[in-house]
Amino acid sequence: MSDVQKSVAEVTERIRERSRLTRETYLERLRARAEMGPKRTKLSCGNLAHGFAACGPSDKEDLMGDTVPNLGIITAYNDMLSAHQPYETFPALIKQAAREAGGVAQVAGGVPAMCDGVTQGQDGMELSLFSRDVIAMAAGIGLSHDMFDAAVFLGVCDKIVPGLTIAALTFGHLPAIFVPAGPMTTGISNDEKAKTRQLYAEGKVGRDELLKSESASYHGPGTCTFYGTANSNQMLMEIMGLHMPGSSFVNPNTPLRDALTREAAKRALAITALGNEFTPVGEMIDERSIVNGVVGLHATGGSTNHTIHLIAMAAAAGIKLTWQDISDLSDTTPLLARVYPNGLADVNHFQAAGGLGFMIRELASEGLLHSDVRTVFGQGLEPYMVEAKLDGDTVVREPAPAKSHDDQVLAPITAPFQTNGGLKMLTGNLGKAVIKISAVKPERHVIEAPAVVFHSQEALQEAFRKGELEKDFVAVIRFQGPKANGMPELHKLTPSLGVLQDRGYKVALVTDGRMSGASGKVPAAIHVTPEALDGGPIAKVQNGDMVRVDATEGTLEVLVPAAEFDAREAVIADLSANAYGTGRELFETFRNVAGRADVGASVFA
Incomplete structure (x- = not known):
């Protein structure tokens, strides 16, 4: 892999200099808190008893000491919204995986998850952006019990992931892994859906036909398949190293999806302060990680909402990102993906063409990413240049394909769809x-x-x-x-x-x-x-x-x-x-x- 390009390095250094004081203050507080160790061991007997009162005998015994890690689960589960309905089964998977790894897991708290697709054009949409900060606060309440050595965050959609990221970075002394639920399977084409919407706007078709079209598009569990904020979130979490490699766009309710969830739980326990790979998320996410996220956003033609969210997410770690930084990185980042509304394909087609593993490798090969960042998987982005598969019940990773399987959806760095991110x-x-x-x-x-x-x-x-x-x-x-x-x-x-x-x-x-x-x-x-x-x-x-x-x-x-x-x-x-x-x-x-x-x-x- 080549060194990072000069233009990317210059923006990164500019962010680092601008953020020096706020970042230093943040890290000082984080390190002071991390040195205190898990507070669970310092709680009074009454406090601790309340903290594990509902646990089974084995988990209670484990939590009485200070040698077994406890994993806090923050979940955005509800069963009205397709993207979050799959999370119903995740806590049980995570708890079982934690026990297999010699740890304990508890649901630390739930956060609201609203869908802009439901509230679009309605009064409720005026709560949408602010729900991000409510989610951050709700997650903070869940983690405030100081019972945990690490956290996993179950959230997918528009404001949920940014809100959870703000919370994770506020509790930056803890390791954090984000666990996606995946996109729904492909319904009717996004282009066909858009044509029906325009015909309805012109009065050429009625509500019955419009509803039939919409229902054929949004038809099952998982995120919407167009490349909006929800799927941009998943890309960001992976390219910033907060997902397990290859996990972003695996469909819900599949054996691979469940195996990746179990793997994430075990990895979260492996990177606590009780082990040899302590990876507090506030140390892990730095200026380079943020720049990688912005580059990924441009390369995929991602959501404009992240010109707001990424700035707020970075600020939670003491990092000052600006629109000028984002715009300058767009000038130097080629567009490698054509996913609706930037093309006719959906995210399942993107995944089938080679997905994020292919794209990350292509960007890194031209020095457009900081490949030396820390991730929840270890050091460097190379482990993310892969495709996740199953061997029995075990997740295995193969190198991303050498060539895109569909260069109308996912282009190589040598022949991008356009020379900038747009x-x-x-x-x-x-x-x-x-x-x-x-x-x-x-x-x-x-x-x-x-x-x-x-x-x-x-x-x-x-x-x-x-x-x-x-x-x-x-x-x-x-x-x-x-x-x-x-x-x-x-x-x-x-x-x-x-x-x-x-x-x-x-x-x-x-x-x-x-x-x-x-x-x-x-x-x-x-x-x-x-x-x-x-x-x-x-x-x-x-x-x-x-x-x-x-x-x-x-x-x-x-x-x-x-x-x-x-x-x-x-x-x-x-x-x-x-x-x-x-x-x-x-x-x-x-x-x-x-x-x-x-x-x-x-x-x-």
């Missing part, structure tokens, strides 16, 4: 934003058109239904940021805007909201910051203003004379309806203290 930062007199163009045709990378301003996605959809958008325009949807209404995803706009674009109009979106991991073929400048409610200039845009979204030069401008624009009063919107219903009352404090999107939109900083 995720850019935009700057200009409207503030900062990000745009994902890996699925946007080159002729649409620059859109200049009059603004049509909305304060909700429902208002845009109503204008579409009335035929008022049959023209070139830039949809400016504001008051969608963290402080305004929790920064919901506006993915429900995709069919309407896609229809208009297909009719030949120049269309773009500018918003201080999110557009999700399914950001597709319509150019969208998202996460605009400062948001409208926080004094952002997006609150000054008026209908008819010429707006230029330029993904080539990286600019976002309203083409109004500076003196005129500066003199305008910012619009004030009535947001009272966002404050109640579907639990939104409970999140008023979160809205009031939420940080900007470019620093992670977190309530912790």
Whole structure:
């Protein structure tokens, strides 16, 4: 493997220098806590008795001493959501594997898991982003009992994995392994599903046909098969060394999936402070690991949500990542995967073509990854350049295929789909934003058109239904940021805007909201910051203003004379309806203290 490329090294060093003080403070606290050893042995008899009161006799006896490791399980199980339903059986598998390895495992706590697919376009979506920080806090409560030598985290989807990662790094003195549930098997093609959605938006098919299509796509246990935030999460956990090698995209309820789960439990016990391979997660995840995650995101055309989540995740380890870092790494990282919405394939096709093992090896071969990082499996990324299989009941790993099995889905580093990752930062007199163009045709990378301003996605959809958008325009949807209404995803706009674009109009979106991991073929400048409610200039845009979204030069401008624009009063919107219903009352404090999107939109900083 070659040394890391200069461009990647420079960004890594820039992050390291920027983070020096916060990272040093974090590591000092982590090491001081690790030196105290498992607190279980120092609990009072009453404390400890409460901690193992429900255990069986053998586990109780083991937990009375200080030589048997105890594994804490944090689970996002529920049986309504397809991605998390498989976790029902995981605790039993983990407990049995722990006993076989000479340890104990306990479910330390559960965390909520909400699905953006269910809440999309609904009031509940306004709780979605904040659920990440709730998950981090809930996991923290579970681990606060100080009964554990290591932790395993059972979570898959959009906000769940980032929230669990924040918690794991907050308890960075403990080893941590993330255990995926895997993607559902392939249903109807994503392209067919998208066509039906657009036909429904145009009124050409009814709800019955739309529901039939959606049910044929989302049809069983596991994550959705398109490459949105959930599957981007799984890629990140593997390329950052938090998964067992080769485990991300193995389908649920298969012998290999169960074997990988048992293996993860045994490995977590092997890397505690009671053994010879102590791997506290806060030491393991460093600036190089974060950069590897960003590179993986670009190489796969991953979720725009991670321009928020990765920043918050890194911050939990004292590491300061910025949009500029992410954008600069995109410039140097080739796109190696075409998975819907960046192509027609789904993640099962990606896995069959060679999967992450192939991709990691290709990126490392050109010095685009830090191959010398620590992982839960040991030292270096080479063990992750594999395909996991079963030999009887035992997981074995074979080298990833020398060639992609489908170069229309997974390309070699020598012939990428494009020379950059397609995720850019935009700057200009409207503030900062990000745009994902890996699925946007080159002729649409620059859109200049009059603004049509909305304060909700429902208002845009109503204008579409009335035929008022049959023209070139830039949809400016504001008051969608963290402080305004929790920064919901506006993915429900995709069919309407896609229809208009297909009719030949120049269309773009500018918003201080999110557009999700399914950001597709319509150019969208998202996460605009400062948001409208926080004094952002997006609150000054008026209908008819010429707006230029330029993904080539990286600019976002309203083409109004500076003196005129500066003199305008910012619009004030009535947001009272966002404050109640579907639990939104409970999140008023979160809205009031939420940080900007470019620093992670977190309530912790």
